[in-house]
Amino acid sequence: MNLETAKSFILTVLVGISLLLTLGLWNYQPNDTLLNDQEEVDMDIGGSEVTQQEIVEPESIIFHQFNKHYGFTDPSKRQSLYQDMQKWVLYNMEIMNANGAPANDYQVEVTFPDALPMGIITKIFKLNDDNTYLPDWSFNRMFITFIPDSKALRLQFLSENGQKKAVANVNDSKKYNLLWSYLTEHEDLEEYIAWDESETPIYIPSGSRELTQRSFTVSTINIDKLVNALFNKPSIVSRANKGEPYFSDSQSGMRLLQDGKLMKFDSPISSNYERMNQLDVLNYSIKNINEHKGWTGISNVQEGWRSEYNLEKLDLASNRLLYRMFYNGYAVYNGSALSTIEQEWHNLSLSQYQRPMFSLNSTLGGETLELQSGQSVIAFLQNNPKYNLDQISDIKIGYDLTVQESTSIKYYVRLEPAWFVNESGSWKELDFGDEIPLNKGGS
Template sequence: MQLETVKSFILWVLVGASLLLTFTLWSYRPEMEQSENFVEDRTDLGGTEETQNTLIEPTSIIFQSSSQYFGFTDPGERQSLYEDMQNWSLYDFRTTKGNGPPSEDNQVEIIFPDAIPMEMAANLFTFNEDVQMPSWGFERIFMTFNQDSNTMNVIFLSEDGGKQATAVVNNSEKYALLWEYLTTFEGLTDYLRVKGAPERIYIPNQPKNIGTKSIAVQTIDSQTMVDTLFSDPDIVSRNRIRENEIYFTDNARGIMQVYPHRRTAEFQNPLQSSNETQLKPSVLVEQSRLNINDHRGWTNDYRLSDIAINAATNKIRYQMYYEGYPVFGSNYSSIIEQQYRESELIQYNRPLFKLANYLGGDDSSDLMSGKSVIERLENSDTYNMDNVYDIQNGYDLTYRSEADAVTLEPAWFVDYNGTWQKMKFNHGHPQQEGGS
């Protein structure tokens, strides 16, 4: 009897151990397998991941000494100074009423391409304590000098000039750095302020020798974009509408048109939500940044250029840059554009190439002087100064499909009535940057 009891006990132990082992095998999922599946589910366009700091940069830093204006000869030095400024400790933050730009004879003006939400300033700059940011946006920051204390005032000015936020830089070394620029002008070149325009515009006075560049590109496969934008790529159909247009659709999620001759893609979701919600600018910027980070879509040097928000539109644009200069092209060949309805991506237009090897260039191209540009604008039948919002040196991009390369030709560009155009004074119509 005792032997039978021992046998029964051993049998139950074996049965229990078997059940436990079976459950463990069924429920076990190797960590490596999960990691591999995650990587397989994530598409990769071959670019990088970006932060707010790397995407949001000023287009100009202007040094004013009395009635003279100066800017950096090398745009790379402007970028280096701004990156340094982001690490300066800002003290005594406060918000007050504004009365337009400061009137000091010596000041520094930092100009951004569009209004940046003040609540994002805490990510872009270094404040010595937690601060409550106002809800408005700034397009310009001014820095003025307190010579008695070797400190600087930092003024974030609202778009309408009626509100401002101020802080103090209490660092004699940084004070001396900016003051040296204002007194020696080393590394700077003479700039002109454009009169008659609705905004404060500054352009380099002397002719610039930038040079035409030829650059090989790596193309982004259309299927990678299908995998990125469609929830079930296996059911997406592909149709060639004409020689230079390919049409992808799943009859539910969206439509994507690819243009091989210029290597661009345009996606739209026709079954969008009818709920028209206006996003906060800071939410739109972060939502878009994370979305493009998710598929490593920053395939070139891109910077935030435009935020357009109303009840029906939450649109954001990023401009391509090369060696510190903006790159302009037609039909989304040099910009990334997204549009959201709440958290849903309903439109996505972008280039399908990545700048790669430098193939050579022509250093003999001289742009006309800023003085000549202003004179031609003022005497032009094409342009009205009331509609000129910005003027910049940049590159005009042409994609060469037969060589898988692009040509970047230096030119003057004007933001005319909200649209960037290559400036042409003698013949033809200005080239516009945007969609088809």
């Protein structure tokens, strides 16, 4: 083999090696995808995501006409009006001194279930100026009064102690006419009466109300998805099945209670506990539950009902939040925490989380009941020594949730309409003794 032949052979070999290397690079796929697939975990428990604007709703909208009071017959009408209010543009907000609630003959009172920081207004309403100054006090009532000359509305957010107010105008004659028609024509409204035994008046329907008692099948939540959502390293979480199932990673723990119907998660609390800003607590909580689609409300259009969760309590002292289940606009109560989602936050970290492990699925039918009138409720409370009138802070119609065992399915739940009273900070069903609601027939 002469020198030129050897050179050609070596060149051919080198070109072949180069082609093989190039082909190998083209076909090489790093193992990052597999690693990412291993790290991605399924934490979607089947609910939805919400915003602050959706989760914060008033518990009542009352129309005051001189010494008469009116409220919606159907809570869904109240929700629709409030959703419309959230689209109104608030102009020229000013902070002023106040001397309690306004005394206008015609006004609308919007009451929220707990005190809210003024900073939340930018999240649940629209301001014409994004740089509007908002004070650091809280409110739970908003009053709307009328300016006839300009057909404008004046909104007043009253501080908890009644000594300050934030005032803004809504310069929209259509919205003025909308509220004025409610006040003067009372369409979709019924008369309410005032319970004056509390620090601020409580307004309840004067007459009786017919509501449907219903039973529902349920959809249960996959516990493994909550393990993925709540533990930093789900792969090292161990499960103990002795007694109630318990999950732990040696730092945090999660327990299933009430035969798997309730979940309680606990994480260690840092020793340097600091009180968090209310808006931060709410933001972190909503984001956390959104991450695992934890808002397990259902809108069943075919059957004509819906369930949802709304904010009921925002406790600044403990950084604790409580969201309550609502059914067709009515609050749902259960003595074993099966109708609430609760969280507690410490130092920007989730400390406690408790929630039901089911959502309503489809109805099994029901029957219509006629509840006692508001007049009867007030007379009953005033003449019953069982109740401490000074400690009653709220009265309302809602639903009592009970779990029913079944031979054909694991269990189902029943929602039964009733009157409820908040006494000493705790909700309880009014006990009328032998008097029961009138059965109006099945549906």
